[in-house]
Amino acid sequence: MNKKIFIFDTTLRDGEQSPGASLTSKQKLDIAFQLERLGVDIIEAGFPIASPGDKEAVFMIAKNITNCQVAGLARARREDIDACIESLKPLKKRDLARIHTFIATSNIHIKYKLKMSKEDVIATAVNAVKYAKRFTSNIEFSCEDAGRSEIDFLCKIVEEAIKAGATTINIPETVGYTLPQEYGSLFKELVNRVPNIDKCILSTHCHNDLGLAVANSISAILNGARQVECTINGIGERAGNASLEEVVMILKTRKDYFDKFYTDINTKEIYPTSKLVSNLTGIVVQPNKAIVGANAFKHESGIHQDGVLKKRQTYEIMSAKDVGVPSNELVLGKHSGRHALDKRLKQLGYSLDKKISNKIFYKFKQLCDKKKYVFDEDIFALVNEEVGKSEGKLELKYFHISSGSGILPTATIELEIKHGQKTKCFRQADFGDGPIDAAYKAIDKIICEMLNICVTPKLVDYSLKAISSGKDAQGEVVVKLEYNKTTFTGRGISTDVVEASIKAYVCALNNFILNKKMYKGVKIHL
Numbered sequence: 186m187n188k189k190i191f192i193f194d195t196t197l198r199d200g201e202q203s204p205g206a207s208l209t210s211k212q213k214l215d216i217a218f219q220l221e222r223l224g225v226d227i228i229e230a231g232f233p234i235a236s237p238g239d240k241e242a243v244f245m246i247a248k249n250i251t252n253c254q255v256a257g258l259a260r261a262r263r264e265d266i267d268a269c270i271e272s273l274k275p276l277k278k279r280d281l282a283r284i285h286t287f288i289a290t291s292n293i294h295i296k297y298k299l300k301m302s303k304e305d306v307i308a309t310a311v312n313a314v315k316y317a318k319r320f321t322s323n324i325e326f327s328c329e330d331a332g333r334s335e336i337d338f339l340c341k342i343v344e345e346a347i348k349a350g351a352t353t354i355n356i357p358e359t360v361g362y363t364l365p366q367e368y369g370s371l372f373k374e375l376v377n378r379v380p381n382i383d384k385c386i387l388s389t390h391c392h393n394d395l396g397l398a399v400a401n402s403i404s405a406i407l408n409g410a411r412q413v414e415c416t417i418n419g420i421g422e423r424a425g426n427a428s429l430e431e432v433v434m435i436l437k438t439r440k441d442y443f444d445k446f447y448t449d450i451n452t453k454e455i456y457p458t459s460k461l462v463s464n465l466t467g468i469v470v471q472p473n474k475a476i477v478g479a480n481a482f483k484h485e486s487g488i489h490q491d492g493v494l495k496k497r498q499t500y501e502i503m504s505a506k507d508v509g510v511p512s513n514e515l516v517l518g519k520h521s522g523r524h525a526l527d528k529r530l531k532q533l534g535y536s537l538d539k540k541i542s543n544k545i546f547y548k549f550k551q552l553c554d555k556k557k558y559v560f561d562e563d564i565f566a567l568v569n570e571e572v573g574k575s576e577g578k579l580e581l582k583y584f585h586i587s588s589g590s591g592i593l594p595t596a597t598i599e600l601e602i603k604h605g606q607k608t609k610c611f612r613q614a615d616f617g618d619g620p621i622d623a624a625y626k627a628i629d630k631i632i633c634e635m636l637n638i639c640v641t642p643k644l645v646d647y648s649l650k651a652i653s654s655g656k657d658a659q660g661e662v663v664v665k666l667e668y669n670k671t672t673f674t675g676r677g678i679s680t681d682v683v684e685a686s687i688k689a690y691v692c693a694l695n696n697f698i699l700n701k702k703m704y705k706g707v708k709i710h711l
């Protein structure tokens with residue numbers, strides 16, 4: 186009998202715990218829509234008790250997602266579960282709402298963190314599952330740090346959680362310590378020793394501290410796990426979580442070995458999803474990353490190139506097309522019309538609403554004036570910039586830069602600010618170490634004037650890369666700003682790197698302004 190592997194995506198919860206990642210609710214919703222297109226079974230949308238922003242994001246996702254289950258995380262406490270219930274209420278069908286509750290089960294966590302007896306840990310878990318069960322039948326219980334827990338205790342608590350009503354039991358490898366064989370044996374023991382184990386789906390959740398998250402997840406599948414918790418691009422706490430694209434492509438590419446297992450993932454959506462997540466979180470994908478890295482399907486050596494030209498399979502075990510990597514062939518240009526762009530967008534896997542596709546067409550036409558060839562990569566960038574944009578209060582209206590050898594770089598910037606029904610333009614000029622520094626200083630002056638604050642968010646990271654080939658390739662800039670220990674990411678693209686830098690800075694500031702917590706009580710001066 187064929188066995189479905191359920192894909193539980195935790196990009197928006199564990200993934201968002203990556204250092205430096207911080208997403209607005211709107212950005213989380215955009216990612217959730219893409220995960221729905223990708224075909225994940227469950228979206229873990231957040232940890233509602235953790236912050237009002239998380240609660241709002243889970244609520245928005247529960248309201249708008251129709252084709253997957255939506256999960257919220259809760260410690261084994263009533264207040265956490267109540268926050269989950271509130272956030273998951275908008276889901277059309279109650280059993281699509283999953284409450285994911287957890288408590289630690291390893292001796293080290295029980296003794297030093299929880300300071301509880303083992304009996305109390307079991308009682309707390311059972312009470313939490315029963316409490317959550319009043320709202321939905323769909324309850325997941327996780328044994329935090331299961332990888333380092335004693336097997337007898339693990340068997341006991343799992344049995345009790347299932348008796349209390351848990352329908353999914355997750356066995357997290359929280360600290361990324363165990364080896365694939367050890368982790369697989371844990372599942373085997375649970376399957377053999379827990380009498381009611383057939384009443385639940387066993388789940389794996391692995392962290393990548395020793396680079397074993399994917400190998401451990403696969404080992405768990407081979408020993409009874411039917412749900413894999415994973416993230417896009419493998420982002421997550423510390424060294425990250427098991428990467429969704431790697432797990433899915435292992436099962437698909439090695440069908441000969443995993444003949445009975447399948448997932449419902451539409452693999453052609455993998456690459457667009459990876460791009461979107463990287464763009465919105467600002468977490469760059471390493472070029473040699475399996476499946477989605479820039480070099481994953483490139484052949485440098487002459488022998489390899491020769492082999493691939495003669496027969497692709499000589500050096501390629503899967504095809505780039507299958508994971509949605511654009512062919513990078515020349516597609517569109519100055520003479521392409523609306524119809525051609527819409528068709529290409531569809532081929533690339535995008536189904537955009539009219540408002541957004543109108544904007545993208547307008548930008549595409551502007552780009553064609555600056556750039557002779559428009560590649561798929563350019564189209565991805567246009568879409569991601571537009572989709573990832575916060576409903577900006579600030580918009581760049583004008584910039585002028587003066588720079589060169591022997592002169593002081595200066596910048597004049599004009600930003601338009603929308604607030605309620607009102608709109609106003611602010612203009613400032615400044616000089617700096619270079620044209621970008623001068624522009625950022627001028628923008629900072631505008632922000633200080635507008636928000637009546639003395640200190641603007643600090644620039645902590647700046648990166649620039651070319652997104653397609655050719656002399657007229659567009660530059661893509663990602664900036665990270667920090668304010669009160671919170672990071673705000675912005676991205677900008679243009680054929681002019683100064684313009685891309687200014688757009689990225691304005692985008693990050695929009696995210697800062699959108700985060701109401703940050704400027705609460707501050708009056709915008711119009």
Ligand code: KIV
Nearest residue numbers: 287327329330357359
């Ligand atoms: O790594 C972990 O243990 C977790 C749990 C909360 C599931 O993320």
Ligand code: ZN
Nearest residue numbers: 199357359390
């Ligand atoms: Zn985790």
